[in-house]
Amino acid sequence: MKAVIVSDSHGLTAELAQIVSRHRHEADLFIHCGDSELPAEADEIAPFAVVRGNCDWTAAFPDERTEEAGGVRFFVTHGHLYGVKTSLLRLYYRAKETGANVVCFGHSHLAGAERIDEVLFINPGSIALPRGRKEKTYAVLTVGKGQALVQFYDVAGRAIPDLEQTFSF
Numbered sequence: 001m002k003a004v005i006v007s008d009s010h011g012l013t014a015e016l017a018q019i020v021s022r023h024r025h026e027a028d029l030f031i032h033c034g035d036s037e038l039p040a041e042a043d044e045i046a047p048f049a050v051v052r053g054n055c056d057w058t059a060a061f062p063d064e065r066t067e068e069a070g071g072v073r074f075f076v077t078h079g080h081l082y083g084v085k086t087s088l089l090r091l092y093y094r095a096k097e098t099g100a101n102v103v104c105f106g107h108s109h110l111a112g113a114e115r116i117d118e119v120l121f122i123n124p125g126s127i128a129l130p131r132g133r134k135e136k137t138y139a140v141l142t143v144g145k146g147q148a149l150v151q152f153y154d155v156a157g158r159a160i161p162d163l164e165q166t167f168s169f
Contacts, residue, residue, distance in 0.1 A: 001070025002026050006048070006138040007033035007078070007106025008126035010055065015127050015155045016044040019138060022157050027140075029069040033106035033124065034061070034078030053078035053106065066098050072143050075100035079107035079123075088114075088121055095119045101169075102141065102148075111137040113150040113165050120148055120167055127155050135160055143169055 004027045009016055020030060024047075034053025038045045040060035052061035064077040075098045082091040085108050095103045102120045110132045111125030125137035135154040142149045152163035 001028050001072055001141075001143045003029040003031055003069060003072075003074070003102075003104075003141045004138065005031045005033065005104050005122055005124040005141065006127055007104075007124050008035045008053070008109050008128055009037070010035055010126070010128040011037040012128050013038070013042065013044040015136075016048075018155065018157075019127070020044075020047050023140065029067060029074070031067065031074065031076055031104050033076060033104050035106060036061075049074075049076060051076050051078055054080040064094075066100065070143060072102055073098070073100050074102045074104055076104045079105035084108055084123075088116065091121070092116050092119060111135075111139070111152055111160075111163055113139070113163075113167075115167050120150075120169070122150055125152070137163070 004023045030048045032048035032050040034051045035055045049067050050061045067074045075095045109126040113122045124139035127136045137152050140151045148167045148169035150165050152160040
């Protein structure tokens with residue numbers, strides 16, 4: 001199972017289209033963690049399971065959603081409603097309520113992945129306004145053979161090896 005995860009694109013369209021084009025033949029799921037700032041009918045956002053961020057004006061996107069692909073249950077939210085800039089605790093509790101194996105969120109624009117108990121948290125960073133590093137990032141999660149590999153890429157598709165992590169799954 002492979003999922004491509006983006007967040008905080010803040011109005012960018014060409015970059016979203018490039019990411020989809022780059023991964024369309026390998027991805028089982030495309031996730032956008034909010035702050036797309038695009039209308040729900042925008043072609044560039046159509047391939048993504050999208051949630052509403054604090055900068056999204058359309059009510060067409062839900063605040064949170066669950067998705068399943070390849071036996072993996074995802075909980076997706078932007079993060080602003082769960083205080084992710086301070087702690088992942090509230091988000092962890094919500095993940096447990098939904099039975100999620102993986103939580104995808106944004107809001108902080110900080111790329112990273114970590115596991116708390118049996119829940120894998122992935123923040124893909126931002127493809128528009130990164131924080132903590134210069135690269136504009138998104139993430140690709142690959143799950144198989146008892147492992148979860150989280151890789152990060154810049155918008156041009158170049159791997160960022162120092163962010164890559166593998167977790168037992």
